[in-house]
Amino acid sequence: MSRTMHVVSVSSGKDSLATLLIALENCPANSIRAIFCDTGNEHEEVYTYLDYLEATLGIKINRLKADFTRQLAAKRMFIARDTRTGRDRKGRKLRWSNKAKRRALAVMYPSGNPFLDLCMWKGRFPSRKAQFCTEELKRNMAVEYQLELMEAGHRVISWQGVRRDESEARRNAKLYERVGGGLWIFRPIAAWTAQQVFDFARARGIKPNPLYLQNMGRVGCMPCINCRKEELREIAARWPHHLERIADWEWIVSMCSKRGFSTFFADSHTARDRREVFADLNVWARVEWSKTSRGGKQFNLLDEVENDGTGGCSSSYGLCEQSDTTTQAEALVRANFGHEAQIYGVAA
Numbered sequence: 001m002s003r004t005m006h007v008v009s010v011s012s013g014k015d016s017l018a019t020l021l022i023a024l025e026n027c028p029a030n031s032i033r034a035i036f037c038d039t040g041n042e043h044e045e046v047y048t049y050l051d052y053l054e055a056t057l058g059i060k061i062n063r064l065k066a067d068f069t070r071q072l073a074a075k076r077m078f079i080a081r082d083t084r085t086g087r088d089r090k091g092r093k094l095r096w097s098n099k100a101k102r103r104a105l106a107v108m109y110p111s112g113n114p115f116l117d118l119c120m121w122k123g124r125f126p127s128r129k130a131q132f133c134t135e136e137l138k139r140n141m142a143v144e145y146q147l148e149l150m151e152a153g154h155r156v157i158s159w160q161g162v163r164r165d166e167s168e169a170r171r172n173a174k175l176y177e178r179v180g181g182g183l184w185i186f187r188p189i190a191a192w193t194a195q196q197v198f199d200f201a202r203a204r205g206i207k208p209n210p211l212y213l214q215n216m217g218r219v220g221c222m223p224c225i226n227c228r229k230e231e232l233r234e235i236a237a238r239w240p241h242h243l244e245r246i247a248d249w250e251w252i253v254s255m256c257s258k259r260g261f262s263t264f265f266a267d268s269h270t271a272r273d274r275r276e277v278f279a280d281l282n283v284w285a286r287v288e289w290s291k292t293s294r295g296g297k298q299f300n301l302l303d304e305v306e307n308d309g310t311g312g313c314s315s316s317y318g319l320c321e322q323s324d325t326t327t328q329a330e331a332l333v334r335a336n337f338g339h340e341a342q343i344y345g346v347a348a
């Protein structure tokens with residue numbers, strides 16, 4: 001029997017929580033489908049928090065994970081057979097050299113981690129300008145889930161926790177949109193502020209993701225490719241094991257890159273020697289930079305992120321949370337969770 005299904009994307013952040021709570025208060029429980037797109041680059045607190053939400057709200061949150069096994073097999077085949085002649089627009093040979101082939105074919109096997117497998121397939125990490133992580137790890141998974149419901153004959157309303165005051169890119173987010181083919185988009189908190197979002201959950205006795213209480217202006221990937229300087233410093237101090245994982249990934253993805261290197265944080269200095277670029281931009285070099293104050297060694301490659309001021313993805317889908325500045329985040333935490341903030345060491 002055809003009916004309307006409400007699909008709520010839950011990131012474990014404050015905005016998607018408020019959106020989920022609104023859905024639960026306004027729609028029949030059996031018409032709500034909560035989904036979480038697991039990137040494989042998540043903080044362990046995220047999984048714990050999802051368990052807490054399931055237990056407290058009495059719901060199931062469907063965990064979706066992308067699989068790139070097929071793409072990696074095709075890429076291996078492509079690399080092994082590559083005999084192209086000619087050069088690209090920058091004058092570089094198109095063909096994979098035998099050395100690069102050997103390097104890539106030695107490691108390019110599915111790891112089961114969606115983020116790493118995606119980067120191996122692409123031969124690089126995502127960047128602000130090529131943010132394929134949101135698309136491949138989150139948007140496509142959510143769309144696939146919704147299409148399956150539509151193919152089963154349901155109308156689908158996709159609930160998205162997007163706020164207009166999050167960033168310029170989301171300034172014109174509509175409250176309601178008809179996509180077609182039985183799919184609608186609903187953004188119930190489009191006009192809300194971050195404070196209203198916190199207030200809404202607090203009034204219902206639901207705790208925020210503990211990461212907010214540990215100086216994180218956003219929750220989601222740990223780290224996000226768009227993470228701010230102060231967030232990176234905080235991550236290095238609190239959870240260095242996440243950066244050790246990124247360092248391992250940089251080595252693996254570099255092996256899968258035709259150029260022979262790739263760094264987690266964006267690089268645009270391709271004219272420089274690749275070893276020099278890697279030395280400047282590998283995750284540990286960026287951590288050292290994050291500890292500098294004004295006047296410390298500057299890395300221009302973060303300029304595009306810092307000057308933009310949003311510190312997050314520009315996707316209008318709202319699948320990746322935008323980053324509040326540390327000052328904003330701390331002010332919100334102090335105002336809303338003074339006691340809990342003290343427990344986690346944030347001055348309240």
Ligand code: SF4
Nearest residue numbers: 133220221224225320
């Ligand atoms: S934009 Fe950041 S949070 Fe979103 S998928 Fe990419 S790395 Fe993860």
